[in-house]
Amino acid sequence: MSAPGYCHRWxxxxxxxxxxxxxxxxxxSILENKAALWVSSQAPDGVDVLAAEKVRGLLGLDVEHLV
Known part of the structure; x- marks a missing residue:
């Protein structure tokens, strides 16, 4: 099952x-204040979108690896 929604990295x-x-x-909780976190309503335009099925995998990665 895919996680809901999607993530951007910018x-x-x-x-x-x-x-x-x-x-x-x-x-x-993973980022521990190492990066800011926004919801999409506050996001800048033109950021890359990770597919929803990758959201779960993202949760196990360091923010530096979110490309």
């Missing part, structure tokens, strides 16, 4: 869709 920002709240909470 500079040192991790941007997660508004409907992916559970993913957002988990990512916040």
């Amino acid at each position: 500079r040192n920002f991790l941007i997660i869709s508004d409907d992916a709240w559970r993913c957002r909470q988990q990512a916040m």
Whole structure:
């Protein structure tokens, strides 16, 4: 099963869709204030989108590896 929503990576920002709240909470605990976290309503334009099925995998990665 895929995690809901999607994530963006932009500079040192991790941007997660508004409907992916559970993913957002988990990512916040992993990042531990090393990067800012925005929901998509606050995201800048032109960022790359990770597919929803990659969101779960993202939660096990360091922010530096989110490309």
